[in-house]
Amino acid sequence: MSARPTRTRPALARLVRLRRRLTVLFAATTAVCLVVLAFVASSIDGRSRAGGLDKEIARRADGLARAVWMDKGTLHLEPLAEDALAREPGALAVVSGSKSSKAPEVRWSRPGPAELPDAGRLDGLWRKVLEQQETVYATETSRDGTTLRWAASPVWDDDSIGAAVLAAADPGPGERDHETLVRWLALGGTGLVLAAALVGHLLSGRSMREALRALDQQEQFLAEAAHELRTPLATLRVTLEAGSAAESARLVDRMGRLVGGLLTRARVEAGAQEVELTPLRLDQLVEQVVDEVGQVRPGADIAVTAESVVVAGDPDLLEQAVRNLVENALRHGGSTPVEVRVHPGGVAVRDHGPGFEATSGAGGNGIGLAIVRWVADLHGGTVALGPAPGGGALAELRIGAPERER
Numbered sequence: 052m053s054a055r056p057t058r059t060r061p062a063l064a065r066l067v068r069l070r071r072r073l074t075v076l077f078a079a080t081t082a083v084c085l086v087v088l089a090f091v092a093s094s095i096d097g098r099s100r101a102g103g104l105d106k107e108i109a110r111r112a113d114g115l116a117r118a119v120w121m122d123k124g125t126l127h128l129e130p131l132a133e134d135a136l137a138r139e140p141g142a143l144a145v146v147s148g149s150k151s152s153k154a155p156e157v158r159w160s161r162p163g164p165a166e167l168p169d170a171g172r173l174d175g176l177w178r179k180v181l182e183q184q185e186t187v188y189a190t191e192t193s194r195d196g197t198t199l200r201w202a203a204s205p206v207w208d209d210d211s212i213g214a215a216v217l218a219a220a221d222p223g224p225g226e227r228d229h230e231t232l233v234r235w236l237a238l239g240g241t242g243l244v245l246a247a248a249l250v251g252h253l254l255s256g257r258s259m260r261e262a263l264r265a266l267d268q269q270e271q272f273l274a275e276a277a278h279e280l281r282t283p284l285a286t287l288r289v290t291l292e293a294g295s296a297a298e299s300a301r302l303v304d305r306m307g308r309l310v311g312g313l314l315t316r317a318r319v320e321a322g323a324q325e326v327e328l329t330p331l332r333l334d335q336l337v338e339q340v341v342d343e344v345g346q347v348r349p350g351a352d353i354a355v356t357a358e359s360v361v362v363a364g365d366p367d368l369l370e371q372a373v374r375n376l377v378e379n380a381l382r383h384g385g386s387t388p389v390e391v392r393v394h395p396g397g398v399a400v401r402d403h404g405p406g407f408e409a410t411s412g413a414g415g416n417g418i419g420l421a422i423v424r425w426v427a428d429l430h431g432g433t434v435a436l437g438p439a440p441g442g443g444a445l446a447e448l449r450i451g452a453p454e455r456e457r
Contacts, residue, residue, distance in 0.1 A: 066262060070255045077251025078244055085240040093233050100225040108202035109186050111136050112218035119145060119216065121208035128159050142166040142199060147214035148177060158214065165195045180205050180215045326365050326429050333360040334393045340373045341391060351381055357393035362450050364430050372426040375419035376400040376446050383444065397432065397449040401439045423448060
């Protein structure tokens with residue numbers, strides 16, 4: 052049984068493909084979340100930088116618009132010489148005009164006219180101040196080719212706007228910092244997506260570990276079932292040809308129990324049948340199974356030593372497990388006596404045949420003991436197989452963990 056059955060290769064391939072899909076799905080989900088978070092962070096940072104720049108230039112423009120003043124059309128620029136806002140870095144200008152003028156007149160600027168927008172853009176900014184009658188903003192290219200962010204605040208002459216103070220700042224440093232943030236977000240997001248793909252691959256592999264183990268167990272079980280059923284089928288053909296009706300009936304009965312065990316296991320593992328553990332007398336169940344085996348196998352030498360033991364178990368499954376142990380001992384022990392002992396915590400079955408080592412080359416323990424192991428596992432127990440003292444084989448079904456392990 053060293054070779055893996057070929058019919059299970061598609062199932063293994065499907066598990067591998069499922070693991071890949073889970074890895075891709077995990078990475079894709081992480082990527083979508085990171086893209087959304089990066090977009091939100093980038094948008095917030097961009098708006099914050101733009102808002103901070105507008106707030107800074109508006110502070111200077113509004114402050115200087117309150118510092119200069121107009122009296123009946125006369126613009127007084129004397130406060131600019133003493134105001135600290137006028138000495139802060141950044142382009143500044145004061146323009147004046149009227150609603151009928153084609154373009155505003157530059158009355159004062161710093162550092163010079165080259166930093167101001169051309170006449171058409173300057174006129175557009177002036178018109179916007181007149182229309183909105185509040186501080187307005189615009190990103191304009193100056194005459195020397197520099198792109199600046201401008202704020203224009205109105206200077207009132209009684210109830211009309213007679214001039215406007217323009218303050219500008221270079222948005223370049225903030226935009227470069229924003230681009231650096233976007234690049235780091237992209238690099239960090241890429242690294243996190245790769246890490247998520249690795250984590251998803253590891254987690255999907257761990258989650259499928261039980262499925263792979265179950266697949267291996269299924270392959271072993273099917274291999275054992277094929278071998279165990281092949282032997283009685285071959286024997287049944289021989290006995291039918293020889294005309295031995297009694298032996299044929301016994302083999303058919305054995306095959307029926309094996310198939311029944313397979314069906315029960317399939318139903319339980321598929322969830323179609325539930326295992327209900329109820330209190331029952333293990334000694335009485337074992338004695339009943341031995342009586343039934345004795346009726347099927349007249350002349351079988353089976354001795355039962357039983358204590359009064361109550362366990363929580365499924366009677367049908369335990370009956371099947373005990374019968375498999377007894378029949379396995381009769382089959383491999385030859386004509387030697389079989390001893391069955393019921394003790395607190397389990398059932399021990401011994402034969403006086405050649406033992407497991409001598410029989411392992413003829414097909415191993417078979418599906419019978421595989422079903423016994425499965426029943427023991429459902430009852431929180433184990434199956435111990437080994438040589439018996441003085442020769443023969445000893446198989447013990449233990450129900451539940453030993454007291455010291457609890």
